[in-house]
Amino acid sequence: MTVIAARSAHCGGAAARQFDTVVDLIRHMLHSEAIDLVVVDADTHLDAVARLSAWKASQGREDFAVLVVAQLLRPERMAHALESGCDDIVAGAFNIDEFDARAARCLARLGAGATRALRLEIAGYVLDRHTQSVTLDGASLPLNELDFKLAWLFFLNPGVLIGRPRIAAEIGQASVADIGATLGKHMHRLRARLKIEKGGAVGLRAVYSAGYRLEVDDDDRRSRCRQRSGLPYAIPEALSCDAAM
Structure with a gap:
């Protein structure tokens, strides 16, 4: 979080902010200005990916990407993170340049998806x-x-x-x-x-x-989202997760 925030400040980008729970993050997204990227530390809070993705689908939210960072993520858990809905993973010893590249790619895909919608x-x-x-x-x-x-x-x-x-x-x-x-x-x-x-x-x-x-x-929102995603409508339970935007 410290490294990401420092790079963001140095490049003049959007400020990174840390949230302790998924619920805190969701409250922010409901009542504050739109975000582009959520970063989840999967070494300690991999479950946050599935919980956040379920909420994202239930609300019909297509306006942000989820990027996982993890130093100790095993291949099977990496697969689980991708199946749960994350857009990309930065695995191994944290490298801010790799993070920047993957974050930029996530945002490019997000923008392309919005452009393709007709x-x-x-x-x-x-x-x-x-x-x-x-x-x-x-x-x-x-x-x-x-x-x-x-x-x-x-x-x-x-x-x-x-x-x-x-x-x-x-x-x-x-x-x-x-x-x-x-x-x-x-x-x-x-x-x-x-x-x-x-x-x-x-x-x-x-x-x-x-x-x-x-x-x-x-x-109306729940009906549309159930038809599209098949995921349950539920606000995730409170849990600790490190998320930066």
């Missing part, structure tokens, strides 16, 4: 990236190009807090300062054009001073 179906909404069209229960919704870009961003990451800087970049603004007070107007228009109503199956919630999050009714 159609999203959530709670009666169907978004088609090829035609840049959105329908709700079969009825077409009148979105312009900017509306569709924002809708795609949120529907691709349901339950994930999308920060104001990322929204500003999506809209084509260099910074949050450039978008200023117009951000609220963009979101108000998007809700109206998507026919998002209070108490409905889908909500677009403002998180004060942070950004916005698309919230989907739990029943």
